[in-house]
Amino acid sequence: MQTETMTVNLxxxxxxxxxxLRVVLELDGEVVIKCTPEVGYLHTGIEKTxxxxxxxxVIPMTDxxxxxxxxxxxxGYCLAVEKLLGVEAPPKAQWARVLxxxxxxxxxxxxxxxxxxxxxxxxSMLLYVFREREDLLTIYEAVSGQRMMSTYFRxxxxxxxxxxxxxxxxxxxxxxxxxxxxxxxxxxxxxxIWRNRTVGVGVISKEEAIKSGITGPILRAAGVKHDLRxxxxxxxxxxxxxxxPTQEASDCFAxxxxxxxxxxxxxxxxxxxxxxxxxxxxxxxxPGVVRPTKEEALFQMEAMIYHFKLVTEGFHPPKGExxxxxxxxxxxxxxxxxxxxxxxxxxxxxxxxxFVNISALSxxxxxxxxxxxxxxxxxxxxxxxxxxx
Amino acid sequence: MGLEEKIPDGIILATAEKVVNWARKxxxxxxxxxxxxxxxxxxxxxxxKYDLSRFGMEVMRASPRQADLMIVAGRVSNKxxxxxxxxxxxxxxxxxxISMGACASCGGIFNNYAILQGVDKIVPVDxxxxxCPPRPEQLIDGIVKLQKLIDQEKLKGDSxxxx
Numbered sequence: 035m036q037t038e039t040m041t042v043n044l045x046x047x048x049x050x051x052x053x054x055l056r057v058v059l060e061l062d063g064e065v066v067i068k069c070t071p072e073v074g075y076l077h078t079g080i081e082k083t084x085x086x087x088x089x090x091x092v093i094p095m096t097d098x099x100x101x102x103x104x105x106x107x108x109x110g111y112c113l114a115v116e117k118l119l120g121v122e123a124p125p126k127a128q129w130a131r132v133l134x135x136x137x138x139x140x141x142x143x144x145x146x147x148x149x150x151x152x153x154x155x156x157x158s159m160l161l162y163v164f165r166e167r168e169d170l171l172t173i174y175e176a177v178s179g180q181r182m183m184s185t186y187f188r189x190x191x192x193x194x195x196x197x198x199x200x201x202x203x204x205x206x207x208x209x210x211x212x213x214x215x216x217x218x219x220x221x222x223x224x225x226x227i228w229r230n231r232t233v234g235v236g237v238i239s240k241e242e243a244i245k246s247g248i249t250g251p252i253l254r255a256a257g258v259k260h261d262l263r264x265x266x267x268x269x270x271x272x273x274x275x276x277x278x279p280t281q282e283a284s285d286c287f288a289x290x291x292x293x294x295x296x297x298x299x300x301x302x303x304x305x306x307x308x309x310x311x312x313x314x315x316x317x318x319x320x321p322g323v324v325r326p327t328k329e330e331a332l333f334q335m336e337a338m339i340y341h342f343k344l345v346t347e348g349f350h351p352p353k354g355e356x357x358x359x360x361x362x363x364x365x366x367x368x369x370x371x372x373x374x375x376x377x378x379x380x381x382x383x384x385x386x387x388x389f390v391n392i393s394a395l396s397x398x399x400x401x402x403x404x405x406x407x408x409x410x411x412x413x414x415x416x417x418x419x420x421x422x423x
Numbered sequence: 424m425g426l427e428e429k430i431p432d433g434i435i436l437a438t439a440e441k442v443v444n445w446a447r448k449x450x451x452x453x454x455x456x457x458x459x460x461x462x463x464x465x466x467x468x469x470x471x472k473y474d475l476s477r478f479g480m481e482v483m484r485a486s487p488r489q490a491d492l493m494i495v496a497g498r499v500s501n502k503x504x505x506x507x508x509x510x511x512x513x514x515x516x517x518x519x520x521i522s523m524g525a526c527a528s529c530g531g532i533f534n535n536y537a538i539l540q541g542v543d544k545i546v547p548v549d550x551x552x553x554x555c556p557p558r559p560e561q562l563i564d565g566i567v568k569l570q571k572l573i574d575q576e577k578l579k580g581d582s583x584x585x586x
Binding site for chain 1: 455456459462466497500510532534535
Protein backbone atom coordinates (compact mmCIF):
# COMPACT_ATOMS: atom_id res chain seq x y z
CA MET A 35 0.00 0.00 0.00
CA GLN A 36 1.30 3.39 -0.89
CA THR A 37 0.99 6.10 1.74
CA GLU A 38 1.92 9.72 1.72
CA THR A 39 2.41 12.30 4.41
CA MET A 40 0.26 15.35 4.87
CA THR A 41 1.38 18.88 5.59
CA VAL A 42 -0.77 20.81 8.03
CA ASN A 43 -0.47 24.49 8.67
CA LEU A 44 -1.09 25.45 12.30
CA UNK A 45 -1.48 29.20 12.65
CA UNK A 46 -0.71 32.08 12.44
CA UNK A 47 -4.37 32.45 13.35
CA UNK A 48 -5.10 29.62 15.73
CA UNK A 49 -6.58 29.95 19.21
CA UNK A 50 -3.96 27.71 20.79
CA UNK A 51 -0.76 29.20 19.39
CA UNK A 52 -0.70 32.02 21.97
CA UNK A 53 -0.62 34.78 19.44
CA UNK A 54 0.64 34.53 15.94
CA LEU A 55 2.96 31.55 15.88
CA ARG A 56 2.85 29.45 12.75
CA VAL A 57 3.85 25.81 12.90
CA VAL A 58 4.18 23.75 9.74
CA LEU A 59 3.56 20.12 10.60
CA GLU A 60 4.19 17.07 8.50
CA LEU A 61 1.85 14.29 9.56
CA ASP A 62 1.77 10.59 8.96
CA GLY A 63 -1.85 9.92 9.78
CA GLU A 64 -2.13 11.61 13.13
CA VAL A 65 1.52 11.27 14.12
CA VAL A 66 3.86 14.23 13.73
CA ILE A 67 7.00 13.38 11.79
CA LYS A 68 8.32 16.89 11.25
CA CYS A 69 7.59 20.18 12.94
CA THR A 70 8.90 23.56 11.81
CA PRO A 71 7.96 26.63 13.85
CA GLU A 72 7.85 29.73 11.69
CA VAL A 73 8.19 32.98 13.56
CA GLY A 74 8.17 36.62 12.55
CA TYR A 75 4.46 37.40 12.32
CA LEU A 76 4.82 39.89 15.14
CA HIS A 77 8.21 41.29 14.17
CA THR A 78 8.23 44.79 15.59
CA GLY A 79 11.76 45.96 14.88
CA ILE A 80 12.38 46.86 18.51
CA GLU A 81 16.13 46.24 18.35
CA LYS A 82 16.51 48.49 15.33
CA THR A 83 14.25 51.21 16.73
CA UNK A 84 16.31 51.23 19.94
CA UNK A 85 19.30 52.43 17.92
CA UNK A 86 17.47 55.69 17.28
CA UNK A 87 16.24 56.33 20.81
CA UNK A 88 17.94 57.90 23.81
CA UNK A 89 18.87 55.27 26.41
CA UNK A 90 15.99 55.99 28.74
CA UNK A 91 13.47 56.12 25.89
CA VAL A 92 14.13 52.46 25.12
CA ILE A 93 12.56 51.37 28.43
CA PRO A 94 8.91 51.65 27.24
CA MET A 95 9.71 49.44 24.28
CA THR A 96 11.16 46.70 26.47
CA ASP A 97 7.75 46.44 28.17
CA UNK A 98 6.16 45.49 24.91
CA UNK A 99 8.47 42.59 24.19
CA UNK A 100 7.38 40.10 26.80
CA UNK A 101 4.08 41.75 27.59
CA UNK A 102 3.24 39.22 30.26
CA UNK A 103 6.38 40.08 32.18
CA UNK A 104 7.01 43.78 31.50
CA UNK A 105 8.89 44.49 34.72
CA UNK A 106 11.39 41.71 34.10
CA UNK A 107 12.20 43.23 30.73
CA UNK A 108 12.57 46.67 32.28
CA UNK A 109 14.91 45.23 34.87
CA GLY A 110 17.12 43.46 32.35
CA TYR A 111 17.52 46.58 30.26
CA CYS A 112 18.08 48.91 33.21
CA LEU A 113 20.70 46.57 34.72
CA ALA A 114 22.51 46.45 31.38
CA VAL A 115 22.66 50.23 31.05
CA GLU A 116 23.61 50.58 34.72
CA LYS A 117 26.49 48.16 34.17
CA LEU A 118 27.58 50.17 31.16
CA LEU A 119 27.55 53.36 33.22
CA GLY A 120 28.94 51.84 36.42
CA VAL A 121 25.88 52.96 38.40
CA GLU A 122 24.20 50.95 41.11
CA ALA A 123 20.62 51.43 42.23
CA PRO A 124 20.13 52.23 45.94
CA PRO A 125 18.97 49.42 48.27
CA LYS A 126 15.34 50.50 48.34
CA ALA A 127 15.13 50.46 44.56
CA GLN A 128 16.80 47.04 44.43
CA TRP A 129 14.36 45.54 46.90
CA ALA A 130 11.39 47.09 45.17
CA ARG A 131 12.69 45.70 41.89
CA VAL A 132 12.93 42.22 43.36
CA LEU A 133 9.43 42.49 44.79
CA UNK A 134 7.90 43.74 41.58
CA UNK A 135 9.67 41.27 39.30
CA UNK A 136 8.39 38.47 41.51
CA UNK A 137 4.88 39.87 41.17
CA UNK A 138 5.56 39.85 37.45
CA UNK A 139 6.56 36.21 37.68
CA UNK A 140 3.24 35.43 39.37
CA UNK A 141 1.46 37.38 36.68
CA UNK A 142 3.18 35.57 33.84
CA UNK A 143 2.77 32.10 35.34
CA UNK A 144 -0.90 32.76 36.06
CA UNK A 145 -1.66 33.69 32.47
CA UNK A 146 0.37 30.70 31.35
CA UNK A 147 -1.68 28.41 33.58
CA UNK A 148 -4.97 29.83 32.34
CA UNK A 149 -4.18 29.71 28.64
CA UNK A 150 -2.43 26.33 28.80
CA UNK A 151 -5.38 24.81 30.63
CA UNK A 152 -7.79 26.44 28.18
CA UNK A 153 -5.90 24.93 25.26
CA UNK A 154 -6.21 21.40 26.56
CA UNK A 155 -9.79 21.61 27.71
CA UNK A 156 -9.99 23.04 31.24
CA UNK A 157 -11.81 26.25 30.43
CA SER A 158 -12.67 27.44 33.91
CA MET A 159 -9.00 27.95 34.84
CA LEU A 160 -8.87 31.03 32.65
CA LEU A 161 -11.58 32.70 34.71
CA TYR A 162 -9.83 31.82 37.97
CA VAL A 163 -6.44 33.19 36.97
CA PHE A 164 -7.85 36.39 35.54
CA ARG A 165 -9.55 37.01 38.87
CA GLU A 166 -6.15 36.77 40.58
CA ARG A 167 -4.45 38.77 37.89
CA GLU A 168 -6.63 41.77 38.64
CA ASP A 169 -5.13 41.91 42.15
CA LEU A 170 -1.64 42.01 40.67
CA LEU A 171 -2.54 44.60 38.05
CA THR A 172 -3.93 46.82 40.80
CA ILE A 173 -0.45 46.85 42.32
CA TYR A 174 1.06 47.71 38.94
CA GLU A 175 -1.40 50.51 38.55
CA ALA A 176 -0.74 51.86 42.03
CA VAL A 177 3.01 52.14 41.48
CA SER A 178 3.07 53.29 37.88
CA GLY A 179 -0.38 54.43 36.80
CA GLN A 180 -0.63 51.78 34.10
CA ARG A 181 -2.17 48.34 34.34
CA MET A 182 0.12 46.45 32.02
CA MET A 183 2.92 48.46 30.45
CA SER A 184 4.20 49.92 33.65
CA THR A 185 7.66 51.21 32.61
CA TYR A 186 8.30 51.64 36.31
CA PHE A 187 12.03 50.98 36.50
CA ARG A 188 14.45 53.70 35.52
CA UNK A 189 18.16 53.72 34.90
CA UNK A 190 19.51 54.07 38.43
CA UNK A 191 16.33 53.24 40.33
CA UNK A 192 12.59 53.68 40.06
CA UNK A 193 10.26 56.21 38.46
CA UNK A 194 8.77 57.30 41.71
CA UNK A 195 8.57 56.31 45.33
CA UNK A 196 6.36 53.40 46.30
CA UNK A 197 2.86 54.69 47.13
CA UNK A 198 1.50 54.57 50.68
CA UNK A 199 -1.15 51.95 49.86
CA UNK A 200 1.44 49.66 48.34
CA UNK A 201 2.13 47.59 51.43
CA UNK A 202 -1.50 46.60 52.24
CA UNK A 203 -2.01 45.56 48.62
CA UNK A 204 1.05 43.32 48.64
CA UNK A 205 0.10 41.86 52.00
CA UNK A 206 -3.32 41.03 50.62
CA UNK A 207 -1.68 39.10 47.77
CA UNK A 208 0.56 37.22 50.20
CA UNK A 209 -2.44 36.38 52.36
CA UNK A 210 -4.90 35.29 49.69
CA UNK A 211 -2.82 33.65 46.99
CA UNK A 212 -1.70 30.40 48.73
CA UNK A 213 -5.36 29.43 49.14
CA UNK A 214 -5.96 30.10 45.48
CA UNK A 215 -2.98 28.01 44.42
CA UNK A 216 -4.51 25.19 46.44
CA UNK A 217 -7.70 25.72 44.47
CA UNK A 218 -5.82 25.29 41.20
CA UNK A 219 -4.21 22.12 42.46
CA UNK A 220 -7.61 20.81 43.51
CA UNK A 221 -8.91 21.38 40.02
CA UNK A 222 -5.96 20.16 38.02
CA UNK A 223 -3.32 18.05 39.75
CA UNK A 224 -5.35 14.89 40.18
CA UNK A 225 -7.74 15.55 37.35
CA UNK A 226 -7.71 12.51 35.08
CA ILE A 227 -8.14 14.45 31.86
CA TRP A 228 -5.42 16.89 32.82
CA ARG A 229 -3.06 14.04 33.67
CA ASN A 230 -3.86 12.16 30.47
CA ARG A 231 -3.11 15.23 28.41
CA THR A 232 0.14 16.18 30.17
CA VAL A 233 1.88 13.18 31.80
CA GLY A 234 4.51 11.75 29.48
CA VAL A 235 3.81 14.37 26.80
CA GLY A 236 6.56 16.54 25.36
CA VAL A 237 9.52 14.83 27.01
CA ILE A 238 12.99 16.18 26.34
CA SER A 239 16.10 14.68 27.92
CA LYS A 240 18.32 16.66 30.25
CA GLU A 241 21.27 16.61 27.83
CA GLU A 242 19.13 17.56 24.87
CA ALA A 243 17.61 20.45 26.81
CA ILE A 244 21.01 21.84 27.75
CA LYS A 245 22.29 21.38 24.21
CA SER A 246 19.32 23.26 22.76
CA GLY A 247 19.91 26.22 25.05
CA ILE A 248 16.59 25.79 26.82
CA THR A 249 16.30 27.77 30.05
CA GLY A 250 13.70 28.51 32.65
CA PRO A 251 11.00 26.22 34.02
CA ILE A 252 11.40 23.76 31.13
CA LEU A 253 15.04 23.18 32.01
CA ARG A 254 14.23 22.87 35.69
CA ALA A 255 11.47 20.39 34.90
CA ALA A 256 14.15 18.31 33.17
CA GLY A 257 16.07 18.04 36.42
CA VAL A 258 18.68 20.78 35.97
CA LYS A 259 18.86 23.07 38.97
CA HIS A 260 19.71 26.21 37.07
CA ASP A 261 18.26 29.56 38.04
CA LEU A 262 20.13 32.79 37.44
CA ARG A 263 18.70 34.24 40.62
CA UNK A 264 20.89 31.73 42.48
CA UNK A 265 23.67 31.07 39.97
CA UNK A 266 24.47 34.69 39.17
CA UNK A 267 22.45 36.85 41.58
CA UNK A 268 21.50 40.36 40.52
CA UNK A 269 19.63 43.16 42.24
CA UNK A 270 20.27 41.74 45.76
CA UNK A 271 18.70 38.34 45.08
CA UNK A 272 21.51 36.79 47.13
CA UNK A 273 19.93 38.30 50.26
CA UNK A 274 16.66 36.40 49.81
CA UNK A 275 15.91 32.90 50.94
CA UNK A 276 14.07 30.73 48.44
CA UNK A 277 14.24 27.30 46.81
CA UNK A 278 14.59 26.32 43.19
CA PRO A 279 11.91 23.71 42.41
CA THR A 280 12.96 20.94 40.05
CA GLN A 281 11.35 17.84 38.62
CA GLU A 282 12.81 14.84 36.85
CA ALA A 283 10.03 13.76 34.50
CA SER A 284 10.57 16.56 31.97
CA ASP A 285 7.05 16.32 30.57
CA CYS A 286 4.23 18.87 30.42
CA PHE A 287 3.03 17.80 33.85
CA ALA A 288 6.46 18.34 35.39
CA UNK A 289 6.55 21.84 33.91
CA UNK A 290 3.17 22.52 35.46
CA UNK A 291 4.43 21.35 38.84
CA UNK A 292 7.59 23.43 38.59
CA UNK A 293 5.70 26.59 37.67
CA UNK A 294 3.15 26.14 40.43
CA UNK A 295 5.91 25.66 43.00
CA UNK A 296 7.75 28.67 41.59
CA UNK A 297 4.69 30.80 42.26
CA UNK A 298 4.73 29.69 45.90
CA UNK A 299 8.43 30.51 46.12
CA UNK A 300 7.75 33.92 44.58
CA UNK A 301 5.33 34.61 47.40
CA UNK A 302 8.11 33.78 49.87
CA UNK A 303 10.40 36.30 48.20
CA UNK A 304 7.66 38.93 48.13
CA UNK A 305 7.06 38.36 51.85
CA UNK A 306 10.74 38.87 52.65
CA UNK A 307 10.97 41.92 50.41
CA UNK A 308 7.98 43.69 51.93
CA UNK A 309 9.09 42.87 55.50
CA UNK A 310 12.60 44.14 55.03
CA UNK A 311 12.04 47.02 52.61
CA UNK A 312 14.88 49.48 53.30
CA UNK A 313 14.33 53.19 53.73
CA UNK A 314 16.06 55.81 51.70
CA UNK A 315 16.28 57.11 48.17
CA UNK A 316 14.66 55.32 45.26
CA UNK A 317 17.06 56.82 42.69
CA UNK A 318 20.84 56.77 42.74
CA UNK A 319 22.45 60.20 43.12
CA UNK A 320 24.63 60.44 40.02
CA PRO A 321 24.19 63.88 38.46
CA GLY A 322 24.42 63.97 34.70
CA VAL A 323 23.46 60.32 34.29
CA VAL A 324 20.58 59.49 36.60
CA ARG A 325 17.74 61.96 36.57
CA PRO A 326 16.91 63.78 39.83
CA THR A 327 13.80 62.87 41.76
CA LYS A 328 10.64 64.79 41.04
CA GLU A 329 10.89 66.85 44.25
CA GLU A 330 14.48 67.80 43.53
CA ALA A 331 13.69 68.79 39.96
CA LEU A 332 10.88 71.02 41.17
CA PHE A 333 12.68 72.74 44.03
CA GLN A 334 16.41 72.76 43.23
CA MET A 335 17.88 74.85 40.44
CA GLU A 336 20.80 72.50 39.65
CA ALA A 337 18.60 69.44 39.68
CA MET A 338 16.22 71.11 37.25
CA ILE A 339 19.08 71.90 34.88
CA TYR A 340 20.29 68.30 35.05
CA HIS A 341 16.79 67.08 34.41
CA PHE A 342 16.42 69.35 31.39
CA LYS A 343 19.78 68.28 29.97
CA LEU A 344 19.02 64.59 30.48
CA VAL A 345 15.64 64.79 28.81
CA THR A 346 16.77 66.82 25.82
CA GLU A 347 20.29 65.55 25.24
CA GLY A 348 20.62 62.29 27.18
CA PHE A 349 23.88 61.04 28.61
CA HIS A 350 27.08 59.72 27.09
CA PRO A 351 28.06 56.31 28.46
CA PRO A 352 31.65 55.16 27.93
CA LYS A 353 32.49 53.17 24.80
CA GLY A 354 32.16 49.46 25.21
CA GLU A 355 29.75 46.59 25.35
CA UNK A 356 27.83 44.83 28.10
CA UNK A 357 25.79 41.68 28.40
CA UNK A 358 23.48 41.24 31.35
CA UNK A 359 21.22 38.28 32.00
CA UNK A 360 18.31 37.92 34.38
CA UNK A 361 15.90 35.12 35.15
CA UNK A 362 12.66 36.18 33.54
CA UNK A 363 9.56 34.00 34.11
CA UNK A 364 10.33 32.23 30.83
CA UNK A 365 14.04 31.68 31.32
CA UNK A 366 17.29 33.47 30.72
CA UNK A 367 16.66 36.96 29.40
CA UNK A 368 19.79 38.69 28.15
CA UNK A 369 20.47 42.24 27.05
CA UNK A 370 23.54 42.98 24.97
CA UNK A 371 24.25 46.65 24.42
CA UNK A 372 27.09 48.18 22.40
CA UNK A 373 27.91 51.80 23.07
CA UNK A 374 29.98 54.01 20.79
CA UNK A 375 29.97 56.83 23.31
CA UNK A 376 26.88 58.47 21.86
CA UNK A 377 23.55 59.16 23.50
CA UNK A 378 21.83 56.21 21.85
CA UNK A 379 22.75 52.52 21.83
CA UNK A 380 24.91 51.63 18.84
CA UNK A 381 23.38 48.18 18.88
CA UNK A 382 20.98 46.45 21.19
CA UNK A 383 20.42 42.74 21.02
CA UNK A 384 18.00 40.81 23.19
CA UNK A 385 18.31 37.16 23.99
CA UNK A 386 14.69 36.23 24.49
CA UNK A 387 14.09 32.97 26.37
CA UNK A 388 10.89 32.15 24.43
CA PHE A 389 12.68 32.31 21.09
CA VAL A 390 15.29 29.78 22.11
CA ASN A 391 12.75 27.57 23.85
CA ILE A 392 10.35 27.46 20.90
CA SER A 393 13.18 26.50 18.56
CA ALA A 394 13.33 23.18 20.43
CA LEU A 395 9.63 22.53 19.84
CA SER A 396 10.25 19.88 17.19
CA UNK A 397 12.25 17.84 19.72
CA UNK A 398 9.20 17.78 21.99
CA UNK A 399 6.55 16.82 19.47
CA UNK A 400 8.08 14.56 16.82
CA UNK A 401 6.58 11.08 17.13
CA UNK A 402 3.59 12.28 19.11
CA UNK A 403 -0.01 12.93 18.11
CA UNK A 404 -1.27 16.15 16.61
CA UNK A 405 -3.26 16.99 19.74
CA UNK A 406 -0.07 16.80 21.81
CA UNK A 407 1.42 19.63 19.77
CA UNK A 408 -1.09 21.99 21.40
CA UNK A 409 -0.14 20.77 24.88
CA UNK A 410 3.56 21.15 24.05
CA UNK A 411 3.25 24.69 22.67
CA UNK A 412 1.34 25.62 25.79
CA UNK A 413 3.84 24.05 28.15
CA UNK A 414 6.78 25.88 26.54
CA UNK A 415 5.11 29.18 27.51
CA UNK A 416 5.96 31.45 24.63
CA UNK A 417 5.13 35.08 24.16
CA UNK A 418 5.31 36.01 20.53
CA UNK A 419 6.13 39.63 21.24
CA UNK A 420 9.36 38.41 22.74
CA UNK A 421 10.06 35.75 20.13
CA UNK A 422 9.73 38.12 17.21
CA UNK A 423 10.63 41.41 18.90
CA MET B 424 -41.82 37.53 37.78
CA GLY B 425 -40.01 37.96 34.57
CA LEU B 426 -39.82 39.75 31.32
CA GLU B 427 -43.37 38.66 30.44
CA GLU B 428 -44.83 40.96 33.07
CA LYS B 429 -43.08 43.99 31.64
CA ILE B 430 -44.25 43.38 28.10
CA PRO B 431 -47.75 44.75 27.44
CA ASP B 432 -50.38 42.43 26.06
CA GLY B 433 -51.19 42.49 22.40
CA ILE B 434 -48.92 43.30 19.53
CA ILE B 435 -45.77 45.36 19.28
CA LEU B 436 -45.16 47.36 16.15
CA ALA B 437 -41.63 47.88 14.89
CA THR B 438 -39.83 48.17 11.61
CA ALA B 439 -37.90 45.18 10.32
CA GLU B 440 -34.80 47.30 10.42
CA LYS B 441 -35.17 48.00 14.13
CA VAL B 442 -35.74 44.37 14.99
CA VAL B 443 -32.80 43.17 12.93
CA ASN B 444 -30.46 45.81 14.33
CA TRP B 445 -31.62 45.09 17.87
CA ALA B 446 -30.82 41.41 17.40
CA ARG B 447 -27.49 42.07 15.73
CA LYS B 448 -26.17 44.51 18.26
CA UNK B 449 -26.90 42.27 21.24
CA UNK B 450 -25.35 39.12 19.83
CA UNK B 451 -22.22 40.23 18.07
CA UNK B 452 -19.75 37.40 18.14
CA UNK B 453 -16.16 38.58 18.28
CA UNK B 454 -13.41 36.81 16.45
CA UNK B 455 -10.88 35.41 18.92
CA UNK B 456 -7.90 36.95 17.31
CA UNK B 457 -5.14 38.26 19.52
CA UNK B 458 -1.97 39.78 18.17
CA UNK B 459 0.04 41.33 20.98
CA UNK B 460 -0.25 43.05 24.34
CA UNK B 461 -3.82 44.31 23.77
CA UNK B 462 -4.99 40.72 23.39
CA UNK B 463 -4.24 40.17 27.08
CA UNK B 464 -6.37 43.15 28.04
CA UNK B 465 -9.04 41.84 25.68
CA UNK B 466 -8.93 38.58 27.61
CA UNK B 467 -9.23 40.57 30.84
CA UNK B 468 -12.41 42.13 29.46
CA UNK B 469 -13.81 38.67 28.93
CA UNK B 470 -12.69 37.69 32.43
CA UNK B 471 -14.64 37.68 35.66
CA LYS B 472 -14.16 41.30 36.71
CA TYR B 473 -15.22 43.08 33.54
CA ASP B 474 -17.44 40.34 32.11
CA LEU B 475 -18.20 41.31 28.55
CA SER B 476 -21.07 38.84 28.41
CA ARG B 477 -23.19 41.56 29.99
CA PHE B 478 -23.16 43.09 26.53
CA GLY B 479 -23.81 39.89 24.61
CA MET B 480 -20.23 39.77 23.42
CA GLU B 481 -18.64 36.86 25.16
CA VAL B 482 -18.99 34.14 22.53
CA MET B 483 -15.50 34.18 21.07
CA ARG B 484 -15.26 32.34 17.80
CA ALA B 485 -12.02 30.78 16.69
CA SER B 486 -13.04 30.75 13.05
CA PRO B 487 -13.62 33.89 10.96
CA ARG B 488 -16.55 32.14 9.27
CA GLN B 489 -18.61 32.36 12.44
CA ALA B 490 -17.61 35.83 13.60
CA ASP B 491 -19.23 39.23 13.14
CA LEU B 492 -16.71 41.46 14.83
CA MET B 493 -12.96 41.55 14.44
CA ILE B 494 -11.11 43.15 17.33
CA VAL B 495 -7.63 43.90 16.01
CA ALA B 496 -5.83 43.71 19.34
CA GLY B 497 -2.22 44.64 18.94
CA ARG B 498 0.40 45.67 16.44
CA VAL B 499 0.09 44.39 12.90
CA SER B 500 3.41 43.64 11.29
CA ASN B 501 3.90 43.79 7.56
CA LYS B 502 4.20 40.02 7.54
CA UNK B 503 0.87 39.65 9.33
CA UNK B 504 -1.02 42.22 7.23
CA UNK B 505 -1.94 39.91 4.31
CA UNK B 506 -3.07 37.27 6.79
CA UNK B 507 -5.27 39.78 8.58
CA UNK B 508 -6.79 40.98 5.30
CA UNK B 509 -7.55 37.43 4.29
CA UNK B 510 -9.19 36.66 7.62
CA UNK B 511 -11.31 39.78 7.28
CA UNK B 512 -12.38 38.75 3.80
CA UNK B 513 -13.39 35.34 5.13
CA UNK B 514 -15.81 36.83 7.64
CA UNK B 515 -19.43 36.83 6.46
CA UNK B 516 -21.36 40.06 6.09
CA UNK B 517 -22.41 42.05 8.04
CA UNK B 518 -19.09 42.55 9.80
CA UNK B 519 -17.47 45.20 11.94
CA UNK B 520 -13.92 46.01 12.99
CA ILE B 521 -12.63 47.52 16.22
CA SER B 522 -9.06 48.74 16.14
CA MET B 523 -7.87 48.23 19.69
CA GLY B 524 -4.91 50.18 20.95
CA ALA B 525 -2.48 52.70 19.57
CA CYS B 526 -0.50 50.23 17.48
CA ALA B 527 -3.49 48.95 15.53
CA SER B 528 -4.87 52.45 15.10
CA CYS B 529 -1.76 54.30 13.97
CA GLY B 530 1.40 52.27 14.61
CA GLY B 531 1.74 53.54 18.16
CA ILE B 532 5.28 53.92 19.45
CA PHE B 533 6.59 51.70 16.68
CA ASN B 534 7.08 54.05 13.78
CA ASN B 535 9.42 51.78 11.87
CA TYR B 536 9.90 49.44 8.92
CA ALA B 537 8.18 46.45 10.49
CA ILE B 538 4.81 47.70 11.68
CA LEU B 539 1.80 48.63 9.58
CA GLN B 540 1.00 52.24 10.46
CA GLY B 541 -2.66 51.70 11.18
CA VAL B 542 -4.82 48.73 10.37
CA ASP B 543 -7.28 51.02 8.54
CA LYS B 544 -4.91 50.89 5.59
CA ILE B 545 -6.09 47.36 4.83
CA VAL B 546 -9.52 46.91 6.46
CA PRO B 547 -12.32 49.42 7.16
CA VAL B 548 -12.39 50.28 10.86
CA ASP B 549 -15.59 51.25 12.68
CA UNK B 550 -14.28 52.10 16.14
CA UNK B 551 -10.82 53.15 17.27
CA UNK B 552 -10.03 52.47 20.92
CA UNK B 553 -7.07 54.52 22.18
CA UNK B 554 -4.59 53.38 24.79
CA CYS B 555 -1.43 51.34 25.04
CA PRO B 556 -2.96 48.98 25.92
CA PRO B 557 -6.51 50.28 26.50
CA ARG B 558 -8.05 49.39 29.83
CA PRO B 559 -10.90 46.88 29.67
CA GLU B 560 -13.28 49.73 30.45
CA GLN B 561 -12.09 51.51 27.34
CA LEU B 562 -12.67 48.45 25.19
CA ILE B 563 -16.13 48.02 26.69
CA ASP B 564 -16.84 51.67 25.92
CA GLY B 565 -15.76 51.06 22.33
CA ILE B 566 -18.04 48.06 22.10
CA VAL B 567 -21.00 50.02 23.49
CA LYS B 568 -20.33 52.74 20.92
CA LEU B 569 -20.22 50.08 18.22
CA GLN B 570 -23.61 48.81 19.36
CA LYS B 571 -25.01 52.31 18.90
CA LEU B 572 -23.51 52.33 15.44
CA ILE B 573 -25.08 48.99 14.59
CA ASP B 574 -28.40 50.37 15.78
CA GLN B 575 -28.29 53.01 13.06
CA GLU B 576 -27.49 50.64 10.20
CA LYS B 577 -29.77 50.69 7.18
CA LEU B 578 -30.92 47.39 5.78
CA LYS B 579 -31.17 48.78 2.29
CA GLY B 580 -29.72 51.69 0.44
CA ASP B 581 -26.43 53.41 1.15
CA SER B 582 -25.46 51.34 4.17
CA UNK B 583 -21.84 50.29 4.30
CA UNK B 584 -22.77 46.71 5.03
CA UNK B 585 -24.91 46.29 1.93
CA UNK B 586 -22.11 47.50 -0.31
